[in-house]
Amino acid sequence: xxxxxxxAKTPGTAGTxxxxxxxxxxxxxxxxxxxxxxxxxxxxxxxxxxxVGPLVYHTDQTHTALQQVNLSPSGAHWLGTDAVGHxxxxxxxxxxxxxxxxxxxxxxxxxxxxxxxxxxxGYAGGWIDAVMMRIVDxxxxxxxxxxxxxxxxxxxxxxxxxILILGLVSWLVPSRLIRAETLTLKNRDYVLTxxxxxxxxxxxxxxxxxxxxxxxxxxxxxxxxxxxxxxxxYVSYLGLGVQPPTTDWGGxxxxxxTAAYSGYWWLILPPGLAIILxxxxxxxxxxxxxxxxxxxxxx
Numbered sequence: 001x002x003x004x005x006x007x008a009k010t011p012g013t014a015g016t017x018x019x020x021x022x023x024x025x026x027x028x029x030x031x032x033x034x035x036x037x038x039x040x041x042x043x044x045x046x047x048x049x050x051x052v053g054p055l056v057y058h059t060d061q062t063h064t065a066l067q068q069v070n071l072s073p074s075g076a077h078w079l080g081t082d083a084v085g086h087x088x089x090x091x092x093x094x095x096x097x098x099x100x101x102x103x104x105x106x107x108x109x110x111x112x113x114x115x116x117x118x119x120x121x122g123y124a125g126g127w128i129d130a131v132m133m134r135i136v137d138x139x140x141x142x143x144x145x146x147x148x149x150x151x152x153x154x155x156x157x158x159x160x161x162x163i164l165i166l167g168l169v170s171w172l173v174p175s176r177l178i179r180a181e182t183l184t185l186k187n188r189d190y191v192l193t194x195x196x197x198x199x200x201x202x203x204x205x206x207x208x209x210x211x212x213x214x215x216x217x218x219x220x221x222x223x224x225x226x227x228x229x230x231x232x233x234y235v236s237y238l239g240l241g242v243q244p245p246t247t248d249w250g251g252x253x254x255x256x257x258t259a260a261y262s263g264y265w266w267l268i269l270p271p272g273l274a275i276i277l278x279x280x281x282x283x284x285x286x287x288x289x290x291x292x293x294x295x296x297x298x299x
Contacts, residue, residue: 026215029292036288042281046274050096059090062245070264080266082252083259091252092270098248100278102163102232107225109167114174115217119205121175122182133179136172144169145234152240159242162235166228174220181213188212215293222286226279233275249275 030036065085073080079088121132147169151157157165185191186209194204210217235241236250247255249271256267 039281039284103229106166106228110170114171118175118178226282
């Protein structure tokens with residue numbers, strides 16, 4: 001019988017056993033990182049708490065109830081009530097939904113913008129790269145919080161506007177990371193071959209450079225989400241974030257600060273802990289992903 005000769009697979013192409021093995025190894029390395037797994041668990045908990053919780057724990061977060069102002073935690077109100085009678089546990093869910101939505105959307109937007117800018121600069125090289133990165137350096141020199149305060153003082157952004165502003169002031173760091181990755185990838189054989197056969201620059205970036213930078217992009221996204229959640233908490237704490245009746249965890253901290261001096265600890269401790277835990281969780285996930293994708297650490 002004649003043997004059937006199967007075509008050999010090219011090493012490193014998508015779907016090959018080598019790539020699958022590398023993905024599984026990265027997953028195993030991530031799961032061995034206890035802090036990263038704990039961070040993932042915290043994020044999953046708060047996502048369920050903020051988005052599924054209101055479907056189970058029904059509260060009125062629109063109308064005031066002056067007859068039940070600043071009640072301490074009890075069976076009727078597990079985390080007490082605030083200065084206008086809103087149930088604090090329901091408020092924590094409602095505010096967390098806003099904080100997580102803004103943080104996730106702004107973090108992803110910042111990473112997308114930074115990725116495209118950094119990839120274009122690194123791939124172009126020369127004076128184009130120099131000009132584009134000087135713009136990035138100038139932007140990094142201006143604190144993002146200062147820009148947010150100025151913009152918030154000029155206008156009162158809604159939820160989409162706040163996401164857009166946060167994304168457009170946070171893309172600078174990811175752009176530097178992706179540019180560095182692009183500088184090493186653009187001289188690889190598969191990119192040089194594509195250019196030699198007349199492939200377009202856009203194809204080289206979108207089909208080869210960015211897919212091979214996915215580990216850096218994913219890690220950058222987790223850190224950007226954490227930074228965005230902190231930034232929206234900052235501006236809301238200063239009263240320049242989302243406006244009532246909408247609130248977020250930063251706005252809850254701001255509203256509960258004066259009440260905390262009167263002993264109403266339940267108005268400031270829960271949102272403060274929520275911010276700390278979620279920001280820590282995304283940073284822990286980012287550290288775990290960075291270690292999992294680190295080829296030098298594999299063995």
